[in-house]
Amino acid sequence: MSAPPGHATGAGRLWRKNLVIWAALLALLLLSLGIAYVPMGRITVAAGIVIAVMKSALVLLLFMELAKSGSLIRLAAIAGLVFLIAMFGLALTDVLTRT
């Protein structure tokens, strides 16, 4: 369809976009590794999980292209999240309020 110059720009644009996301993911990985050694009690634990949420948001929105998917696809993805939150929410309201 397109001539060889078109190839180079198409591939180059894809690499530039995705390498930025990859660099952000690796930076977050190193950040969570570093924070794990800082003694802040519960904040240290929370930081590890918050960073994992940030990393998976990058993968979900950009690598899995949820950010530009149609509403049907988004709904299917959100349905998974909603039931996950319900499961954790219901179980932890019991476990965390035991005396």
Added chain:
Amino acid sequence: MSDESALLREPWFDFGRQREAGKFGIWVFLGSEMLFFGALLLTYTVCRIEHPDAFAAAGRATNIWYGTINTAVLLTSSLTMAMASQAAASPARLRRLVLACLLATALLGLAFVVIKGFEYKEDIDKHLVPGAGFALPQPGAQLFYGLYWLVTGVHAVHLSIGIVLVGRLFWEFYRRELPTQANPELEITALYWHLVDIVWIFLYPLIYLPGRSS
């Protein structure tokens, strides 16, 4: 147009609808996978709330280098998988880039499994398998390692399935049995691969990072 007619399958009359339905189907499956791994992580969470000190000691006994390097390997495989999927979806003909990225993805997946194998070997040598002769004194640490073997094992099975799927696509594209451009099988495989990566993104802080600061 010839690409589309080669890829169109029963019962669809329209290729655009086939692609959309395939994506929708895999997302529903991925939703069930989220709940499957979610249930395991919820079990971990409840056990950790009950035994915080034992989980810290158990997390400290894992090998952080294997865990961190493997996380980087898997994040990089997601980069090459995303590149393969986006290159195939691009209107520019990027068949060789798709092939190279699929091969890199499968090899990075294999590298993860090999590194994990060395880690398992070390864990067995350090008596970190729950049961008689377990290395750590805290009873809760056995719960941690019971979950460790279960969750990482199930994850490795998922990843192995992904390696087979990506390897199969590479082989079919390499032999020109299927067109790469706008191929729905590639898009679906890529989504599965990324979810397996996301599962590991959560396993990393839960398995390797507890107890590092104490």
